[in-house]
Amino acid sequence: MSDSVSKSNLQKLTAFDIKLIAFSLMIIDHVGRLFFPQVTILVILGRLSFPLFTWLAAQGEKYTSDIKKYVFRLLIWGVITQPIYAKFSYLIFSVSSELNILFTLALGVITIRCTKLVESKLFKFLIVIAFMIIAELLRVEGRMSAIILIYLMSIINLQSAKWWFFFIGYRLLFIYLNQWSYVELFGIASVGIIALYNGEKGGRSKPFYKWFYPLYPLHLGVLLLIKWWLNSQIN
Template identity: 85%
Template sequence: MSETDVNLNLKKLTSFDIKVIAFALMIIDHVGRLFFPQAAIFVIIGRLSFPLFAWLAAQGEKYTSDIKKYIFRLLVWGAIAQPIYGKFYYLVFSVHGELNILFTLALGVITIRCTKLVESKFFKFLIVIAFMVVAELLRVEGRISGLIIIYLMSIIDLQSAKWWFFFIGYRLLFIYLNQWSYVELFGIASVGILALYNGEQGGRSKPFYKWFYPLYPLHLGVLLLIKFWLNSQMN
């Protein structure tokens, strides 16, 4: 068996499989933050989710037949989820929150598409910088860091030392500048999941294929209801 055959055998995940994994990791993260705030393992596992969502957004931008419809869908479901997300965020962090991840993904997709409209690397750089400022001003989840991840996932090349340098380097920089917890480093491991991607989309025949967008506000709402019920039982 050749080395190529071995690599093909290892790559067994479709983009649909990765989407399922990303949602599962996100739910674990949210369960931990809401119900087990002292247990770091939930957050550590959850750190793997955003880079996967960033990659999925970049893939969506690359292969969608209607970019406007794709962005519109992200924004609509982001708006629907925002009141629920805001309540969730306040319960977890005791401060009023930011715009949820769907707005981050929408802004990232717009950034990627805009960079494709110019040839110059310098102008591409300026476009990314401009949208980084927008991310900060709009207070989307992840802010500048989140936008950088999405853009890096649009040019992902696991064989490139330069790509790895930027992916790991930016993460270390933001952890240092923002005095983030060491658990943020675990997000780097998500690339190991992406390395198993087999190049296929998959999942369209699944009955719940179109449920991923509503699943975001739905799972937050369910977790909040459980939290409120538990609080009422203790009072």
């Protein structure tokens, strides 16, 4: 009894709370990359956001009453966001051809749903591989590594050593193969936030509940305007 009470006391975050945290960390990451690229702590904090978004997408797939509507909403906002994201991505990475995270999440959600249509572990594996290839061909943000992460978040089990083995192993493998910075390792710590999830959705009574999708392109646009204004002051 005491163990269950202690556990429930620790798990105080709703899915809405975790969404707020994910968005806040994402904004910190984008502000850091655009204005303070030399401040490593901002990028480190930002590395926690993407795993949280993949977990939220997996939760969305699990509990949505209309999977087509859910994926369609992600794709529509992805299309709306893309021109702004392309400009933002070019300023930071000198690359503007990849598709933004909303396309990634939509592809990941479709991957999860397709794996649930089959029983065979081999077929599940082949489905994930197929969507990893699609992610590379479409050049979505995060590419194949993001698809793996979204799928792992759909079968997350923090009490399973096997799950941890695959989760940490996957992170280390892609950091090595892509020669990513060591700061990518800090993304593993995002699981600590997920561990505080209390199983509740939350946020229904909050006025900004439906504003998360437009908030993504909106914050990118605001940051670009600030960057443009600062550059105009310098010149």
